[in-house]
Amino acid sequence: MTGVKAGNTGRAMSRPLGIESDDEELVEAAKAGDSEAYGILVTRYMPKAISFARRMTGNEHDAQDLAQDAFIKAYKGMGSFKGESSFSTWFLRVLYNVCLDHQRKASIMRKIFFFRDDRPDEDDRPDEWEMVPETRHGSMPDDGIQQRQLRQALEKAVGKLPKQQRAVFLLKHGQDQKISEIAEVLGISEGAVKSHLVRAIASLRKSMRGYGHEG
Numbered sequence: 001m002t003g004v005k006a007g008n009t010g011r012a013m014s015r016p017l018g019i020e021s022d023d024e025e026l027v028e029a030a031k032a033g034d035s036e037a038y039g040i041l042v043t044r045y046m047p048k049a050i051s052f053a054r055r056m057t058g059n060e061h062d063a064q065d066l067a068q069d070a071f072i073k074a075y076k077g078m079g080s081f082k083g084e085s086s087f088s089t090w091f092l093r094v095l096y097n098v099c100l101d102h103q104r105k106a107s108i109m110r111k112i113f114f115f116r117d118d119r120p121d122e123d124d125r126p127d128e129w130e131m132v133p134e135t136r137h138g139s140m141p142d143d144g145i146q147q148r149q150l151r152q153a154l155e156k157a158v159g160k161l162p163k164q165q166r167a168v169f170l171l172k173h174g175q176d177q178k179i180s181e182i183a184e185v186l187g188i189s190e191g192a193v194k195s196h197l198v199r200a201i202a203s204l205r206k207s208m209r210g211y212g213h214e215g
Contacts, residue, residue, distance in 0.1 A: 019043075023087045031078045038078075042071050045088060048175060049095055055170050056099040058159050066102055070095040085184055092175065093185040096167060103163070150208075157207035165200035168193055 017029055017037050023044075029037035046067060053070075054063035074081075074094045081090050158166060167186060171177040179197075183190045 024083070027078070027081065027083070027087050030075070031081070038075055041087065045091060046071070049091075052092070052095060052170055052175060053099055055155075055158060055174065056096075056163075056167065057102065062102065066098050067095065070098040073098060085181065088175075089177065089181045089184055092171065092177070092181075093187070096185055100163070154204070154208060157204050160207070161200050161203060164188070165196045165203070168196040169200040169204070172197060 017025060017034070017040070019040055021037075021040065023041065026037045026041050030041065049067035049070060050063050053066040054060055057063055057066065070091070074091050077094070081087070158169060161169065164186065168182055171182045171185060172179075177185065179190050179193050182193045186193070188196075
């Protein structure tokens with residue numbers, strides 16, 4: 001079997017790796033050099049990775065590049081993954097650090113060249129948040145417009161949160177991560193995670209009051 005070491009072939013031989021394989025099986029094979037197994041992990045987590053990176057950076061193209069960079073970095077560092085957490089939690093930490101590094105570099109470039117991004121907001125397609133209900137079948141057209149406006153307003157409000165508050169909020173409500181997992185991803189205490197989450201939600205509620213959405 002391609003790329004799988006002799007000591008790891010027992011479980012791999014019992015069932016061929018595929019999209020139905022669990023993360024543990026795929027990680028084991030990827031760590032042994034099976035690029036196809038890692039490709040399945042990439043396919044599995046790429047949509048969430050792009051979504052998280054987009055909301056961290058506010059840029060669709062950057063988000064795709066950063067997600068790909070994070071997967072490459074994670075693949076090269078698979079040897080450091082000891083299985084003490086889930087692969088998704090470990091990868092999100094890699095992605096978060098990649099996004100932070102990108103933002104630091106972008107901040108430095110803006111300070112050097114006094115660059116300001118003047119792209120109109122309407123060029124950025126808003127994400128659809130689970131907390132904002134989708135338009136139901138048979139509803140009036142105005143309802144759909146109101147929902148889009150609400151999602152756009154929420155997207156902007158999240159984008160204005162301080163970096164760690166934004167990351168905590170997105171990991172909790174966009175990636176369904178537990179408090180303990182978020183703490184591991186961000187390298188902070190669980191108490192700090194809860195504090196950032198409370199402040200983020202309070203800030204979002206304040207920002208959304210004008211839209212009749214109290215959170």
